[in-house]
Amino acid sequence: MGTQRVYNFSAGPSMLPLEVLERAGAEITNYQGSGMSVMEMSHRSKVFQKIFDGTKANFIRLFHVPDNYKVLFLQGGASSQFSMVPLNLIGRTGKADYAVTGNFANVAYQEAKKYGEISLAADSGDKNHTYIPQQGQLKLDPQASYFYYCANNTIYGTEWQYVPDTGNVPLVCDMSSNFLSRPVDVSKYGVIFGGAQKNLAPAGLTIAIVREDLAGRELPYTPLMMSYKTMIDKDSMYNTPPCWCIYMLGLVLEWLDDQGGVEGMEKIKHSKAQLLYSVLDDSRLFTCAAEKGSRSDMNVTFRSVSEEMDAKFVKEAAEAGFTNLKGHRSVGGMRASIYNAMPVEGVEKLADFIRAFDKAN
Numbered sequence: 001m002g003t004q005r006v007y008n009f010s011a012g013p014s015m016l017p018l019e020v021l022e023r024a025g026a027e028i029t030n031y032q033g034s035g036m037s038v039m040e041m042s043h044r045s046k047v048f049q050k051i052f053d054g055t056k057a058n059f060i061r062l063f064h065v066p067d068n069y070k071v072l073f074l075q076g077g078a079s080s081q082f083s084m085v086p087l088n089l090i091g092r093t094g095k096a097d098y099a100v101t102g103n104f105a106n107v108a109y110q111e112a113k114k115y116g117e118i119s120l121a122a123d124s125g126d127k128n129h130t131y132i133p134q135q136g137q138l139k140l141d142p143q144a145s146y147f148y149y150c151a152n153n154t155i156y157g158t159e160w161q162y163v164p165d166t167g168n169v170p171l172v173c174d175m176s177s178n179f180l181s182r183p184v185d186v187s188k189y190g191v192i193f194g195g196a197q198k199n200l201a202p203a204g205l206t207i208a209i210v211r212e213d214l215a216g217r218e219l220p221y222t223p224l225m226m227s228y229k230t231m232i233d234k235d236s237m238y239n240t241p242p243c244w245c246i247y248m249l250g251l252v253l254e255w256l257d258d259q260g261g262v263e264g265m266e267k268i269k270h271s272k273a274q275l276l277y278s279v280l281d282d283s284r285l286f287t288c289a290a291e292k293g294s295r296s297d298m299n300v301t302f303r304s305v306s307e308e309m310d311a312k313f314v315k316e317a318a319e320a321g322f323t324n325l326k327g328h329r330s331v332g333g334m335r336a337s338i339y340n341a342m343p344v345e346g347v348e349k350l351a352d353f354i355r356a357f358d359k360a361n
């Protein structure tokens with residue numbers, strides 16, 4: 001077994017802050033004198049209810065969630081929201097607009113077609129999803145029940161730098177891979193959701209933020225467990241919630257608070273990304289996949305002059321303690337995922353490694 005922690009650039013599940021892991025470790029057999037682990041306690045117990053309420057309150061405070069929204073702690077991954085969103089929201093007009101800017105947006109788009117009349121509001125597939133469409137390029141239907149987009153495209157390394165203006169049509173957004181990395185005006189959205197395993201907690205927790213008036217109008221055959229209303233009425237505890245993950249989210253949020261909240265995180269994550277992009281732009285060997293105005297601060301995608309050189313880079317980087325830099329199998333090249341928990345030092349050291357590799361090859 002290795003004795004040292006590596007700089008893990010995995011796209012997800014990904015790094016958690018070391019302080020959080022150490023605290024969880026210290027509390028794992030006996031949580032605050034309860035005589036048991038959080039994994040072992042009833043979700044209806046007073047001790048757990050306190051963890052749940054505190055975590056939810058901190059999430060609402062840190063992400064500035066307005067009063068007319070409900071925060072839900074669900075299971076099923078972000079992928080289950082691909083079904084839950086249309087099931088709950090499309091009933092109003094039977095129609096919805098989707099912007100397809102990557103793999104996950106496309107999966108959501110294909111899934112939604114089962115439930116209504118879905119229009120492609122934008123599709124960046126013409127340039128292999130290397131850019132985010134401009135506001136003027138969006139084909140908007142004022143009759144749509146909602147407009148769906150994915151804020152950060154994890155595989156392609158692009159990120160929306162603006163919030164689409166859709167008039168009265170509610171926005172629905174998948175924020176799985178940039179959740180709580182920057183401030184968001186939640187009041188502009190109908191539903192925001194994300195799997196927790198990239199920026200917030202271990203896999204197994206899915207967070208949905210739902211504008212209250214949009215719930216309760218689900219299609220009649222919506223499964224009980226897929227109804228926002230069911231979960232709102234029972235405060236996410238219709239059944240057993242992912243207790244351990246909620247506890248871990250609580251610890252991550254305390255850590256985030258210490259970083260200056262989402263406002264502090266925005267500065268940190270942006271300077272980390274800028275450092276990597278500038279080193280890559282200055283190199284002879286490497287090119288970035290995403291167009292300049294669309295680059296993601298979370299997933300930096302790049303490639304070298306050949307597949308052989310890519311493989312050499314990934315191998316030598318791993319030997320130097322920088323793991324999981326291989327790009328997604330569908331696009332190849334490299335990807336450095338630098339989520340909230342990746343220390344600045346990890347990115348600085350990777351930047352040095354890239355410079356040295358560029359010189360040596």
Ligand SMILES: *Cc1c(COP(=O)(O)O)cnc(C)c1O
Pocket residue numbers: 012076077078079080104150152153154174175176177195196198
């Ligand atoms: C990882 C990811 C998903 C899939 O999440 P699951 O929790 O595995 O279902 C969906 N959307 C985006 C943007 C992602 O990064």
